[in-house]
Amino acid sequence: MRSPVLVPSLPGDSAGPRRRGLALLLAGLAALGGCSPALDWRSVRPADGAVAVWMPCKPDRHERPVQLAAGLKVTLQMQVCDAGGTSWAVSSFEVAEPAAVDAALEALRAARPAQLGGSEREARAYTPAGAAPRAQAQRILVEGRRPDGRPVRELSAAFAVDRQVYQLLALDGQPGPEALDMFFERLELARP
Template identity: 40%
Template sequence: MSGLLPLGACAPALDWREGRVADAGLQFVLPCRPDHHERTLPLAGAPVTLQMQVCEADGQTFAISAADVGEPARVGPALLALHAAFERNLGLAAAAAAAAASAPGWQPSGATPQPAAGRWPLLGKTPAGETVHAQLALAAHGTWVVQATVLARRPLSTEATQAFTEGLRFAP
């Protein structure tokens, strides 16, 4: 596993391990043992079951969320809805959302190309007004949508966020 990650990402506080969302064909790495959660929520006009794996390491929270939206026509709107919801949670204004939407595209290996997929660095606020540094990555595979996020109250570790997003891939 260490051959996949930059040396800086192998800091003692980061214990990288592989994980999967088998139904989605998604493979990923997290720097800590994740807690697993599921919840049903409306996404792109229909309820979906969102599978989440979340952990905290070195003052940063890492999360992978995946949901099957069931129909190819709902994938793009679902990615846009996930993006908008994440920005709302960070307290970002519409102007910041528009600027973030123009960020260059990014896709993990094996992903289904989607215009709404990509990776964005964001800076927001908690409800208490504290600064939150974040990275949002969105991708799709078939009818599955995936959101990968990193959050911290300090600037994010470039090495850890790079290892995290580069560790996302879909099985062929």
């Protein structure tokens, strides 16, 4: 909690009660701002270390085998955390052959609406600075439902660097444009 902001009144100042009222209002606003959860941005690197993503909280790491599409089995490495009412995640995996990258990107895109029981509402090309453009690399908005029937929204983006495939997710909540820009647009690719 932040300490209250005080505005002193001067002797003989007829605006004293108004200043005290303003001081109380400012103190209340400062206290509310100090108690609200903040986004604590930090640079996070997936296991391969080729990309640095800005995440608003300290992520937990998970790894598991995943069957993406017909015959495409990968080991998915994910870092996920919750902040500001939103779940943030970055996942990555390597495909065996360069020709499998496009199929992997397509599989990731198809999986999002299917996993959320919803549909894709928006899509646009997504090429972070330093990554090669690919038609299958997209940033999409999916609207769906949770298992209990509550509506859910998710922004995701997928791209590749060589044979390494990445996906960024911001699930639910109402993250502001600054937070979304920090997460999706400010990632950095390691230079060889």
